[in-house]
Amino acid sequence: MSTVPTPAPAPSRRARRKEARPAELLEAATRLFVEKGYAATRVEEVAALANVSKGTLFLYYPSKEALLKAVVRENIAGRFAEWQAQLQDFEGSTPDLVRYAFAVWLECIAHSPAGGICKLMSSECCNFPELATFYLEEVIYPGNALIRCILARGIARGEFRNVDLDAGIHLIVTPMFSYIQWRHSMGVCYPQSMGVSAEVYFATHIDNLLRGLAASAA
Template structure:
């Protein structure tokens, strides 16, 4: 790594310092998804971000703190934004469901953020504290968001009355199945799903919305 000889207060130094947290989180996200939490060393994260291990610890005092920051940056920290989008959505609830899926595919499923689900499910039994953290900051808020969508549809007469808690899993299980495949078998065999991602989600949405419809066509 080349030495930066810029003056301590130069704009270049300032920009570099401000960018470091994002660079470290990007490097950590990639490595955690590629190798798993236990197998990733903080030295590797620092090297990929082109900083020293000491610099990494200035921002994130432990590997656990680094993983929590990765989860918050990629998923947990977005729930306020997603909640506001739900609140302000003016269309029908079926259109809201389609929009939510499209956003999730674009922002989560087809990015490194999608690999966080596989990472956490594979590591949670070995790191119970991280499992509790993920449950409280990702799973429960995610369920609450989907619950609000379903309740919106029921209250507006667009969806038939259902067991909402069961409906949450009806919606989310195929999503998680897809990213589990994408970040496991799909890494080595991209065509092993047998259909395109678009076809997969189109079929799921068609079946889902037909099943939820208050007045099926």
């Protein structure tokens, strides 16, 4: 006679709460870091917003610096492997890949809390050299490497002219950086307050970029 296996008991509410704490702490830290800046944010405030004690926060993140690094990895740095895989699997033309990459960046970075983190790091890193080194190694350098791969792909396929890759990276990144700085300084009213939507702003930038990179006049 077969017996019906007894289902495993569901995790208790306390256990589920414990599993959710790292994500809750990172969400609270992201919000406060973006709103107040790194230097002005106290770990007690992060703990209170996440509804835990300061001691509980330190069980997961032993310092405010460790907490900020975790925020950067959660929102940006931890996604580069996924983005690299998408680049390698992309089957369309390189101009289409550029358009796709901008769409992903707008959704995942510029118009998300991650955009505030980018603006935060650019303003705070000058006062915290170790954080500057961390951000360069885990965000800026991998991001530049991804753009380099896209440009090299276009050149190798004869779609882009043979441009200097380092200069090409900055040609692409500078308007993106400018948009992040303005949007997270002036709020969502930018660039609409200048008489242009974000969609038109980047459509124009991408069009100019691709025309300049094109291997032929066609």
